[in-house]
Amino acid sequence: MTDCDVAVIGAGAAGLSVAAISAGLGLKVALFERAAMGGDCLNHGCVPSKALLAAAHAAHAARRAGRFGVVLPPPAIDWAGVRAHVAGAIAAIAPNDSEERFTAMGVTVVRAAARFVAPEAIEAAGRRFRFRRAVVAAGSAAIVPPIPGLAEVPFLTNETLFALDAPPGHLVVVGGGPIGLEMAQAHARLGCRVSLIESARIAGREDPECIAPLRAALLEDGVALHEGAEVAAVSRDGPGIAVVLGDGTRIHGTHLLLAVGRAPRLAGLGLDAGGIAHSPRGIATTRALRSTTNRRVWAAGDIADPEGLGPRAFTHVCSQHAGIIARAMLFRLPARLSYDALPRVTYTDPGIAQIGPTEAELRAAGREDLVITRWPLAENDRLVAEGRAEGLVKLVADRKGRLLGASVVGPGAGEMAGMFALAIGRRLSALAGAVLPYPTAQEAAKRAAGEFYAPKLLSPAVKRILGLLKRLP
Numbered sequence: 102m103t104d105c106d107v108a109v110i111g112a113g114a115a116g117l118s119v120a121a122i123s124a125g126l127g128l129k130v131a132l133f134e135r136a137a138m139g140g141d142c143l144n145h146g147c148v149p150s151k152a153l154l155a156a157a158h159a160a161h162a163a164r165r166a167g168r169f170g171v172v173l174p175p176p177a178i179d180w181a182g183v184r185a186h187v188a189g190a191i192a193a194i195a196p197n198d199s200e201e202r203f204t205a206m207g208v209t210v211v212r213a214a215a216r217f218v219a220p221e222a223i224e225a226a227g228r229r230f231r232f233r234r235a236v237v238a239a240g241s242a243a244i245v246p247p248i249p250g251l252a253e254v255p256f257l258t259n260e261t262l263f264a265l266d267a268p269p270g271h272l273v274v275v276g277g278g279p280i281g282l283e284m285a286q287a288h289a290r291l292g293c294r295v296s297l298i299e300s301a302r303i304a305g306r307e308d309p310e311c312i313a314p315l316r317a318a319l320l321e322d323g324v325a326l327h328e329g330a331e332v333a334a335v336s337r338d339g340p341g342i343a344v345v346l347g348d349g350t351r352i353h354g355t356h357l358l359l360a361v362g363r364a365p366r367l368a369g370l371g372l373d374a375g376g377i378a379h380s381p382r383g384i385a386t387t388r389a390l391r392s393t394t395n396r397r398v399w400a401a402g403d404i405a406d407p408e409g410l411g412p413r414a415f416t417h418v419c420s421q422h423a424g425i426i427a428r429a430m431l432f433r434l435p436a437r438l439s440y441d442a443l444p445r446v447t448y449t450d451p452g453i454a455q456i457g458p459t460e461a462e463l464r465a466a467g468r469e470d471l472v473i474t475r476w477p478l479a480e481n482d483r484l485v486a487e488g489r490a491e492g493l494v495k496l497v498a499d500r501k502g503r504l505l506g507a508s509v510v511g512p513g514a515g516e517m518a519g520m521f522a523l524a525i526g527r528r529l530s531a532l533a534g535a536v537l538p539y540p541t542a543q544e545a546a547k548r549a550a551g552e553f554y555a556p557k558l559l560s561p562a563v564k565r566i567l568g569l570l571k572r573l574p
């Protein structure tokens with residue numbers, strides 16, 4: 102006798118989606134959560150970070166209002182007000198992820214840590230739950246790198262950053278990926294001094310052509326960028342911290358934020374007792390997100406390590422995983438995860454959006470038949486009118502004009518991502534021929550697509566045909 106059809110460990114974006122779909126289909130679902138409902142995205146990730154960025158962008162807009170002839174005094178930052186805005190955003194979204202909502206759906210919500218005690222059983226809150234199928238969606242946590250002295254100094258991660266009572270006087274950010282970049286810009290625009298240390302280059306995964314506008318904006322925001330720099334040691338420095346770089350540079354900060362990547366939360370799950378293969382990258386799964394060693398078990402979200410693809414840490418990937426699991430686990434239909442059209446956005450200003458693979462990733466995969474087109478945002482009327490015309494749309498297509506990847510750097514880059522996500526794998530003629538509203542930033546996408554056909558339109562053959570056609574009455 103089983104206690105549930107589907108046991109879900111983790112009530113973050115991935116676990117909640119799986120639980121909602123399963124319960125909606127009338128299955129008996131048990132959902133285990135040891136901390137706050139909603140997981141990282143709601144409590145320590147997307148929502149507070151985007152709320153903080155909204156406050157930062159408001160301060161920035163006030164500072165640059167003068168260029169529009171709107172004269173304002175320099176903005177004053179009321180940190181309590183900023184925190185209230187962040188808390189308000191979380192509180193407004195929280196009911197969607199709440200225990201009450203899921204209980205009303207018929208889900209048994211167990212607010213306790215869960216662990217596998219057998220390939221078909223989980224233990225939580227002193228009770229054993231036998232399951233027909235289980236989904237592990239325990240997420241990921243900030244990596245704490247082996248920096249000498251780190252054990253002796255206080256440091257922040259995404260789990261503690263949003264709870265500061267007062268603004269950091271000088272925030273030292275280690276890591277120039279999406280978290281480090283977004284939080285560096287947010288705090289700089291909210292009046293904090295910010296230093297960012299990145300061992301390689303900022304936004305290292307993104308197309309190199311997209312980096313310069315972001316780097317320039319961060320420098321203008323006052324962020325002290327240390328790229329290609331290693332943290333050699335950290336130590337206490339009076340009430341703050343001292344960070345020493347490999348070249349001997351000493352940075353005195355008040356707060357240290359670690360943003361050097363994520364590690365799956367594997368500890369305490371009893372994966373060995375459950376017969377569930379895993380590595381430091383996450384739970385090993387097939388492309389249908391099924392455990393490679395326990396056929397009753399699936400993995401979703403940040404903790405999943407699908408073969409040939411590897412982990413991804415995005416909330417929209419959690420929803421994608423839930424859809425794959427619904428097909429494969431619930432309907433027993435064929436399902437195969439693909440990231441060919443996956444969007445990702447760094448929500449800085451300018452933002453960077455990548456949809457599908459970058460040119461470098463395609464070339465590394467052996468693609469040689471690439472045609473690249475570009476459209477500079479300096480040519481976009483809407484952005485010119487708004488005084489923000491800096492950036493680029495870059496498209497990578499095959500020779501037949503099928504879109505393989507798109508890279509965007511510019512104001513609101515993320516708002517263009519959805520259109521490209523739909524266009525991946527299709528011919529650029531669809532984008533080039535679309536009638537888009539004028540004036541919008543999205544027109545840059547159409548123009549970049551049109552660039553694929555421009556050389557063909559100007560070819561000698563087309564000119565000859567036009568020469569003949571003009572003789573017709």
Ligand SMILES: Cc1cc2nc3c(=O)[nH]c(=O)nc-3n(C[C@H](O)[C@H](O)[C@H](O)COP(=O)(O)OP(=O)(O)OC[C@H]3O[C@@H](n4cnc5c(N)ncnc54)[C@H](O)[C@@H]3O)c2cc1C
Nearest residue numbers: 111113114115135140141142146215240402403414415416
């Ligand atoms: C600062 C920051 C900003 C981000 N911004 C964005 C963004 O703008 N866009 C985007 O797409 N993504 C963003 N992300 C990534 C996104 O937040 C994650 O990809 C997503 O939240 C992962 O969801 P998940 O369900 O896999 O894991 P989680 O949200 O971590 O949920 C896992 C849950 O499992 C629980 N759990 C773990 N072990 C157990 C156990 N043994 N028993 C019971 N419960 C357990 C945990 O308490 C947790 O609540 C951001 C992340 C961070 C840190």
Ligand SMILES: NC(=O)c1ccc[n+]([C@@H]2O[C@H](COP(=O)([O-])OP(=O)(O)OC[C@H]3O[C@@H](n4cnc5c(N)ncnc54)[C@H](O)[C@@H]3O)[C@@H](O)[C@H]2O)c1
Nearest residue numbers: 276277278279280281298299300360361362414446447448
């Ligand atoms: N807007 C978004 O969608 C968004 C925002 C935040 C986070 N996320 C997700 O969370 C993930 C984790 O973000 P992240 O920024 O922590 O990690 P990341 O892995 O994306 O970037 C970490 C950066 O830190 C650098 N680094 C590593 N060790 C270092 C060291 N010792 N000293 C200096 N630099 C070092 C790396 O070179 C890299 O550039 C992202 O990859 C993304 O999937 C998404």
